[in-house]
Amino acid sequence: MSAGNIILRTEKLRMEFGGLVALNDVDFYLEENSIVSIIGPNGSGKTTFFNVITGVYRPTCGHIYFGKKQTDISGKKPHQIAHMGISRTFQAIRLFSNMTVIENVMVGQHTRSFTGFLLSVLHTRSKRIEEDSIRRKSLEILRMFKEDIVCKANMLAKNLPYADRRRLEISRALATEPKILLLDEPSAGMNPREASELMDDIKRIRDMGYSIVVIEHDMKVVQNLSDRVIVLDYGKKIAEGQFEDIRRDEHVIQAYLGKKQK
Amino acid sequence: MINQSGTENKILLELNRISAFYGSIQVLFDVSIKVPDGSVVALLGRNAAGKTTTMSTITGLVRARTGTIFFENEDISQKETSEIVRKGIMMVPEGRRIFPEMTVFENLQMGAFIRKKDKSFSETLEYVYALFPRLAERKKQLGGTLSGGEQQMLATGRGLMASPRVLLMDEPSMGLAPVLVDNIFDTIRQLHATGTTILLVEQNARMALKHAHRGYVLETGRVTLSGTGEELLNDPRVRAAYLGE
Numbered sequence: 169m170s171a172g173n174i175i176l177r178t179e180k181l182r183m184e185f186g187g188l189v190a191l192n193d194v195d196f197y198l199e200e201n202s203i204v205s206i207i208g209p210n211g212s213g214k215t216t217f218f219n220v221i222t223g224v225y226r227p228t229c230g231h232i233y234f235g236k237k238q239t240d241i242s243g244k245k246p247h248q249i250a251h252m253g254i255s256r257t258f259q260a261i262r263l264f265s266n267m268t269v270i271e272n273v274m275v276g277q278h279t280r281s282f283t284g285f286l287l288s289v290l291h292t293r294s295k296r297i298e299e300d301s302i303r304r305k306s307l308e309i310l311r312m313f314k315e316d317i318v319c320k321a322n323m324l325a326k327n328l329p330y331a332d333r334r335r336l337e338i339s340r341a342l343a344t345e346p347k348i349l350l351l352d353e354p355s356a357g358m359n360p361r362e363a364s365e366l367m368d369d370i371k372r373i374r375d376m377g378y379s380i381v382v383i384e385h386d387m388k389v390v391q392n393l394s395d396r397v398i399v400l401d402y403g404k405k406i407a408e409g410q411f412e413d414i415r416r417d418e419h420v421i422q423a424y425l426g427k428k429q430k
Numbered sequence: 431m432i433n434q435s436g437t438e439n440k441i442l443l444e445l446n447r448i449s450a451f452y453g454s455i456q457v458l459f460d461v462s463i464k465v466p467d468g469s470v471v472a473l474l475g476r477n478a479a480g481k482t483t484t485m486s487t488i489t490g491l492v493r494a495r496t497g498t499i500f501f502e503n504e505d506i507s508q509k510e511t512s513e514i515v516r517k518g519i520m521m522v523p524e525g526r527r528i529f530p531e532m533t534v535f536e537n538l539q540m541g542a543f544i545r546k547k548d549k550s551f552s553e554t555l556e557y558v559y560a561l562f563p564r565l566a567e568r569k570k571q572l573g574g575t576l577s578g579g580e581q582q583m584l585a586t587g588r589g590l591m592a593s594p595r596v597l598l599m600d601e602p603s604m605g606l607a608p609v610l611v612d613n614i615f616d617t618i619r620q621l622h623a624t625g626t627t628i629l630l631v632e633q634n635a636r637m638a639l640k641h642a643h644r645g646y647v648l649e650t651g652r653v654t655l656s657g658t659g660e661e662l663l664n665d666p667r668v669r670a671a672y673l674g675e
Contacts, residue, residue, distance in 0.1 A: 185575075209607045210579025211564060259578045259605065260526060330477035353578070356605050357524075359476060359633045359672055385579075385607055426609030 173236065175200045175379050176221070176254075176348055181230035181242075183213070183220050183403075190216045192403040193230065198348065203370070203380045205390045207414075208400035209424050214383045215259060217400070218350045222256055223249045235347070251279050255346035257337045259353045259383075265326035269317070272325050272336055273306035274299075276343025309339045312376075313369055331362045335369065342373070349373070351382045355389050367392050387415075387425070399424065441500075442467040442627050443488070443519075443596055448497035448507075450480075450487050457483050459652045460497070463629075464644075465596070470618060470628045472638040472659065474672050475648035481631045482524060484648065485598045488629075489521050490514045501596075516544055518595030522602060524631075526581045528588065530574025534565050537573050537584055541591030550593070558587040561617055562610075579605045586614070596627045603634050615641055635672040639663045647672075 176198040183191040190213045198204050206214050219225045221232055223246040232242040234252060241249055255276075264272050281302060283295045310318050313335045320328060325336060334354060341349055354370065355363040367389055374380055384390050390397060391411050398408040401423040407414055414420055443465040450458040458480050465471045473481045486492040488499060490511040499507040506514055520541075529537050538558060542551055559566035562583040568576065573584060586602050599618075603611045615637055618628060622641075632638035639645050639659040647655035647668065655667065662668045 207607075210583065210605070210610065211568075211577040215577060353605060357477065357601060357633060359635065361671065362477070385605060385611075387608060424607050424609055426612045 173200045174198065175235060176381075177233045177238070178221070179231045179233070181217075181220060181232065182228045183216055183225055184228045190403050191220065191227070194400070194403070194405050196398060196405070198379050198381055199395070200379050201374060201377060202395040203374050203382060203393050205382045205384055205394040205397045205411075206400060207384060207390060207397060207420075207424060208406075212400040213403040214400055215352055216403075218256055218352055218381075218383070221249075221350065222246055222254060247279070250344055250346075253345070253347035254350065255341040255344045255348070256350035257334075257341055257352055257354065259356065261333050261337050263325045263333060263337060263340070265324065267325060268322050269310070269325055269328065269336055270303065270306055270321040273309055273339045273343045274302050276340035277302045277305060277345075279344045306339075306343060309342050310336075312342070312373070313339065331358055331366065334358070334366065338369075338373075342378075347379060349378055349380045351380065353383050353385065355384065355386050360388070363389055364392075391415075439466040439468050441465065442502065443629070444498075444500045445484070445488070446498045446500065448484070448487055448494045448499065450483055450492050450494050452483075452492075457651050458487070458494075461648070461651070461653055463646055463653070465627060465629055466643070468622070468625050468627055469643040470622050470630060470641055472635075472642035472645040473629065473631045473648060474635050474638065474645060474662070474668070476671075478650075479648040480651040481648055482600055483651075485521060485600055485629065485631065488514075488598060489519060515592075518592075519598065520589050520592045520594035520596070521598040522586050522589035522600060524600040524604065526578060526585070528573040528576075528581050528584050530572065532573055533570050534573060534576070534584060535569040537588050538565075538591050541588035544592055551591075554591055554593055558590055561590075561613065562587055579607065579610070582606060583610070586617075590617075590621075594626065596629065597621065598629045600631045601633060602630070603632060603637070611637065635668070636663070639668075 174197045178194055178196040180193040181191055182193050208214055220227050223244050226243050231240050234241045281298060283298050287295045317332055317335060328336060355366055363386060370393060394411050397411050397414045399406050399414060399420050406419045407417045441464050445461055445463040448458055448461045461484055475481050483492055487494045490509055494507045498505050564580055565583055565587055582605050589597055602614050618641055621628060630638055639662050642659040645659050645662040646653050
């Protein structure tokens, strides 16, 4: 993978909730066009890390630099950060379950559309043209996964099989036209075959030019997917590097993998 | 951990040709499952195969339209959920169904609401805290502020607090760190040793079958395969579909 430009970097990122230090001065970087996995025990701060980067929480201290110009985005609002090009999925899938598959993706394009309230209500020509183009783009995004899901474009999201709901959530994130995708436990609740199909999808997305951060517990997925791995424990980064090195790290075995994994 | 004596035991829970519907859509077709007393039985299948629905018919959350569910020689298929829980069947739901506005300790107390607060309450509590030290660390914290994996631990701990006869576990290892997945299966082994009967739904089919006396494979609402844990582990169809080989 390209030892390329750094697209996201955190510097001594710190998040405290009352007395609890959820993130303890975390230094992190993500190279363009690569996949970094974050692993660590439950409650070690992985999802909090995503929440701070996407602006759900304002960090107590530290900085987040994004993009070629290394803009400091710490403290910006979630919608501003989404607009700049960071998008995410959630641990427990969050879709608009009573909207169709294609509508769920179209919502993701919201950040990139221009027609406002008034023009929409008046159902103007410009509004219709824009909506058509959004619909077309959304279909293209779904097509990145597999033809099968395109056929289901008009189904209600809640009626999709579980693994496809996960794909839909990723599609919606892609519809915001991000540079960086943050995926929170994408393979959770999938059997080995479904997980491996999803892995291929994620790698293909990286190869299309996206930069990806993944939180995962499935070590097969981590091994297969990651260009680099970082390990959190009690909010602190305790290791980082290639998967093979991480796997042998005594701290990581003790805190996370357990002895049987040796 | 195949316990040969398990095969001799009487059947504690028996689903006999169960069908179930969501609205007009049929999701279970003639599902028959036998759970011997003191055994560990695994339920495998793809997502949307009907595993959770099967469990929900046992606890009465989904009504079986036809068929019977016998627990200790009594048909419970038309009974209220509260009554079924009182009889000693407890479900650990998948994912994050905890009480977010209650503390960790209060959530665990809720699990024990059907039993009197006696000495065994604190013993079970000790047991749960020993199993998940993180819950002990965070016992005064609100459930909703726990991380996803910690909420999963709490749901499992809450189920254990009832000391049920039958524990229904819906994907207990989901979202947990590898070291805790080992803990979960150690727990299943311990519970089994103390005589608890366990019906287990797991995506981690390999671990589930290793610990199960019997396994059933569900496909689109029908039981398509069954056998001992070992038979299924070695079955090429299971290996291809569920073990990722």
